[in-house]
Amino acid sequence: AQSVTQPDIHITVSEGASLELRCNYSYGATPYLFWYVQSPGQGLQLLLKYFSGDTLVQGIKGFEAEFKRSQSSFNLRKPSVHWSDAAEYFCARSGGYNKLIFGAGTRLAVHP
Amino acid sequence: DAMVIQNPRYQVTQFGKPVTLSCSQTLNHNVMYWYQQKSSQAPKLLFHYYDKDFNNEADTPDNFQSRRPNTSFCFLDIRSPGLGDAAMYLCATSSGGAEAFFGQGTRLTVV
Numbered sequence: 001a002q003s004v005t006q007p008d009i010h011i012t013v014s015e016g017a018s019l020e021l022r023c024n025y026s027y028g029a030t031p032y033l034f035w036y037v038q039s040p041g042q043g044l045q046l047l048l049k050y051f052s053g054d055t056l057v058q059g060i061k062g063f064e065a066e067f068k069r070s071q072s073s074f075n076l077r078k079p080s081v082h083w084s085d086a087a088e089y090f091c092a093r094s095g096g097y098n099k100l101i102f103g104a105g106t107r108l109a110v111h112p
Numbered sequence: 113d114a115m116v117i118q119n120p121r122y123q124v125t126q127f128g129k130p131v132t133l134s135c136s137q138t139l140n141h142n143v144m145y146w147y148q149q150k151s152s153q154a155p156k157l158l159f160h161y162y163d164k165d166f167n168n169e170a171d172t173p174d175n176f177q178s179r180r181p182n183t184s185f186c187f188l189d190i191r192s193p194g195l196g197d198a199a200m201y202l203c204a205t206s207s208g209g210a211e212a213f214f215g216q217g218t219r220l221t222v223v
Binding site for chain 2 (some may be wrong): 034044045046049090098099100102
């Protein structure tokens with residue numbers, strides 16, 4: 001079955017440190033892949049997406065993600081985290097029939 | 113420029129009293145979704161419309177219904193809310209196969 005796994009439930013980093021959030025997807029065919037961010041009490045905002053082509057994709061707010069077919073991964077990275085990046089991050093893949101399949105999310109805390 | 117608008121942002125309803133949440137979009141997308149998100153969980157798809165075609169998820173309770181009178185509007189009706197239905201309800205749209213655009217959500221409290 002199609003699924004998305006985010007192995008890290010919580011991550012804490014210091015402000016200015018680098019960040020990598022992990023995401024793995026199941027099922028062989030290359031899906032469309034997305035990263036969304038959700039601040040408390042808010043909806044989801046799209047950070048970036050991968051459909052095809054260059055496996056390193058740039059997004060908003062200084063985020064990037066790399067698609068690795070061999071590892072079925074789509075990890076999100078940022079070289080220097082800001083306190084405002086504290087939020088919940090969801091990785092998602094396209095499913096059948098216009099659906100999105102979400103991972104369980106990773107909650108990011110940023111220490112000053 | 114809000115593109116997916118949900119009203120109200122916060123809704124308090126009584127146990128068993130029907131409640132309707134609304135969603136409108138200015139993107140002219142043909143797909144509209146309703147998700148339920150409980151605290152510290154991923155959004156869970158309840159149903160979606162592809163144009164006027166309604167698609168219910170297999171595990172969506174009968175207590176949840178939806179209407180889409182036109183391209184721009186979609187409603188979520190909860191016929192008899194229980195305490196377990198307290199959640200954030202997210203509306204989203206897409207042009208089919210591409211990314212989804214989410215509204216700000218409606219936080220439902222059941223008292």
